[in-house]
Amino acid sequence: METTKKIQGGxxxxxxxxxxxxxxxxxxxxxxxxxxxxxxxxxxxxxxxxSPGAGKSTLTDGLIDCIRKKGKTVGVLAVDxxxxxxxxxxxxxxxxxxxxxxxxxxxVRSLATRGALGGLAKAVGDAIHILDVMGKDVIIxxxxxxxxxxxxIINHSHTVLVVLVxxxxxxxxxxxxxxxxxxxxFVVNKADREGSSKLSRELMxxxxxxxxxxxxxxWRPPIMKVENAFEPAGFQxxxxxxxDKIDDHYKHLVDHDLLGNRLRRKAAVELNEAIRASxxxxxxxxxxxxxxxxxxxxxLLKKEIDPYTVAEDIAKRYLEGCL
Ligand SMILES: Nc1nc2c(ncn2[C@@H]2O[C@H](COP(=O)(O)OP(=O)(O)OP(=O)(O)O)[C@@H](O)[C@H]2O)c(=O)[nH]1
Ligand SMILES: [Mg+2]
Numbered sequence: 001m002e003t004t005k006k007i008q009g010g011x012x013x014x015x016x017x018x019x020x021x022x023x024x025x026x027x028x029x030x031x032x033x034x035x036x037x038x039x040x041x042x043x044x045x046x047x048x049x050x051s052p053g054a055g056k057s058t059l060t061d062g063l064i065d066c067i068r069k070k071g072k073t074v075g076v077l078a079v080d081x082x083x084x085x086x087x088x089x090x091x092x093x094x095x096x097x098x099x100x101x102x103x104x105x106x107x108v109r110s111l112a113t114r115g116a117l118g119g120l121a122k123a124v125g126d127a128i129h130i131l132d133v134m135g136k137d138v139i140i141x142x143x144x145x146x147x148x149x150x151x152x153i154i155n156h157s158h159t160v161l162v163v164l165v166x167x168x169x170x171x172x173x174x175x176x177x178x179x180x181x182x183x184x185x186f187v188v189n190k191a192d193r194e195g196s197s198k199l200s201r202e203l204m205x206x207x208x209x210x211x212x213x214x215x216x217x218x219w220r221p222p223i224m225k226v227e228n229a230f231e232p233a234g235f236q237x238x239x240x241x242x243x244d245k246i247d248d249h250y251k252h253l254v255d256h257d258l259l260g261n262r263l264r265r266k267a268a269v270e271l272n273e274a275i276r277a278s279x280x281x282x283x284x285x286x287x288x289x290x291x292x293x294x295x296x297x298x299x300l301l302k303k304e305i306d307p308y309t310v311a312e313d314i315a316k317r318y319l320e321g322c323l
Pocket of ligand 2: 056057058142
């Protein structure tokens with residue numbers, strides 16, 4: 001309970017420690033989250049997703065300034081699902097966002113889960129709760145890509161920004177990955193690069209083809225061009241516009257009673273993750289510890305058995321009464 005009080009008081013060290021314990025799957029961390037839960041649900045959570053190097057952190061860094069100028073506090077979570085590859089970039093983010101380190105209204109953390117069991121979406125959901133209880137008005141979650149795991153992470157957000165850059169084949173990828181369904185705002189980033197107008201046009205055409213039902217209560221995702229990050233005046237103006245558009249989206253959710261849907265979706269994802277963790281993780285741990293996992297893999301390789309039969313057999317043993 002003491003940790004709960006500290007976090008409610010905005011204690012940075014207590015929050016950092018709890019996030020670290022979550023990453024390391026320390027059991028006590030879950031108990032603290034249970035205590036924090038009733039105090040959650042106040043922050044506006046913004047998800048920023050896009051391919052590696054799309055400029056998400058540069059945008060986040062700029063948005064922090066805009067949000068602070070509006071007198072609001074900010075928490076940032078940089079999610080790192082593939083630590084061996086993006087570890088360097090995350091380190092870069094830390095250094096870059098260091099300039100906010102002196103500002104008590106800003107709290108930046110990167111997040112990864114160690115171990116093979118995954119559960120990153122759950123850890124992100126919990127970390128959002130922590131920043132929320134700390135009293136951060138706005139929480140930005142930066143995550144790479146649009147895979148299933150990332151979509152789950154994005155489902156923890158109220159407003160989702162999909163960041164695209166010209167010349168990365170994103171045009172086609174965008175449609176393929178179904179990002180239309182998750183994007184509330186498109187950001188055409190690095191607009192100094194060739195092809196940014198073409199990318200904007202293609203997105204526009206994609207939105208034109210979508211049925212009206214794709215736009216909740218008439219919110220058609222705006223396409224925001226963000227000018228060169230290395231040309232401060234233009235960049236600042238673009239960021240201010242983007243920040244205002246993010247506020248507009250939140251207002252739209254509130255005005256049209258859409259927030260409830262988002263919160264329901266968020267709660268469903270969270271419950272899903274918690275059930276997965278409660279049921280699947282202990283079973284997997286047991287299978288690994290007993291050596292049964294490796295044994296089954298050997299058999300699969302020799303084609304002595306197929307994965308479905310193995311899984312059904314495990315389910316029969318562990319889920320008696322459910323099947
Ligand atoms: N030309 C150009 N480069 C940019 C712009 N914005 C960011 N960059 C550069 O793009 C690179 C990647 O930027 P980041 O902000 O780290 O991108 P990210 O999407 O956070 O990257 P990951 O977290 O590694 O996926 C950096 O070298 C930036 O300096 C821009 O507007 N124009
Ligand atoms: Mg980044």
